[in-house]
Amino acid sequence: MQLEQKSLNAFLEAVKKLDDGFAALPEFSPSTYDETRLLDVLKATAERLHDNYPYFHPLYAGQMLKPPHPIARAAYALAMSINPNNHALDGGRASSAMEIEAIAALAKMFHWPQHLGHLSSGGTFANLEALWVAGQLVYTEDGTPKAIAASDQAHYTHSRISGVLGLPFISLPSDEHGRIEPNSGSIEVNSSHARLSVSPSRSFWRCPGDLAVQNCSQCTICLPGQNRFTRPH
Numbered sequence: 001m002q003l004e005q006k007s008l009n010a011f012l013e014a015v016k017k018l019d020d021g022f023a024a025l026p027e028f029s030p031s032t033y034d035e036t037r038l039l040d041v042l043k044a045t046a047e048r049l050h051d052n053y054p055y056f057h058p059l060y061a062g063q064m065l066k067p068p069h070p071i072a073r074a075a076y077a078l079a080m081s082i083n084p085n086n087h088a089l090d091g092g093r094a095s096s097a098m099e100i101e102a103i104a105a106l107a108k109m110f111h112w113p114q115h116l117g118h119l120s121s122g123g124t125f126a127n128l129e130a131l132w133v134a135g136q137l138v139y140t141e142d143g144t145p146k147a148i149a150a151s152d153q154a155h156y157t158h159s160r161i162s163g164v165l166g167l168p169f170i171s172l173p174s175d176e177h178g179r180i181e182p183n184s185g186s187i188e189v190n191s192s193h194a195r196l197s198v199s200p201s202r203s204f205w206r207c208p209g210d211l212a213v214q215n216c217s218q219c220t221i222c223l224p225g226q227n228r229f230t231r232p233h
């Protein structure tokens with residue numbers, strides 16, 4: 001057996017336990033479905049899912065995808081029996097409290113005595129929210145957002161979402177060990193462009209509205225409003 005199945009028994013017990021908690025409610029008939037059809041659909045889905053690489057297998061190293069821990073999978077399916085959210089207390093009292101506990105546990109992992117946060121539905125969304133907050137907090141004197149700087153090995157969502165939010169993005173060079181170059185220097189921004197001085201001989205210029213980042217050894221300028229780079233030398 002390759003795929004984890006034992007936890008499904010525990011899941012069934014947990015659903016019954018969850019059900020017990022609502023026993024005082026007036027009786028009703030849950031909406032029905034065709035059980036044969038349900039099985040057909042699930043089997044057809046399983047068949048389609050064969051067309052995947054075996055992410056679960058210890059010898060598979062091609063992608064960082066892995067199935068969640070059996071507890072996580074079962075707990076998620078259990079919560080789906082009710083489908084609460086964490087958006088507001090009336091939409092999910094227990095799950096909102098769990099979210100606060102989960103955030104506190106994450107903060108503890110990083111040894112942060114003070115924290116504020118919430119869970120997001122995934123990496124893209126988390127980056128969107130974080131970059132939006134950064135964009136709201138950091139403005140130059142003339143009201144232009146400062147640039148977002150990230151390693152050139154950062155996930156592509158950083159540059160892409162910065163583009164969506166209209167935040168200038170600067171890609172910081174990293175060395176062969178994936179570390180941002182220690183002398184990345186200062187970042188200088190005005191209303192027409194952002195400049196990162198990496199060292200006296202290397203500058204990165206970034207035109208607002210253009211995702212390309214230019215690495216120049218001598219003199220690259222960003223022409224205000226033209227979204228392009230020129231090299232006068």
Ligand SMILES: Cc1ncc(COP(=O)(O)O)c(C=O)c1O
Pocket residue numbers: 121122123124125127155157
């Ligand atoms: C660092 C990082 N950020 C964001 C994402 C995108 O995450 P999601 O697919 O959960 O939106 C990934 C996905 O691999 C990631 O590795």
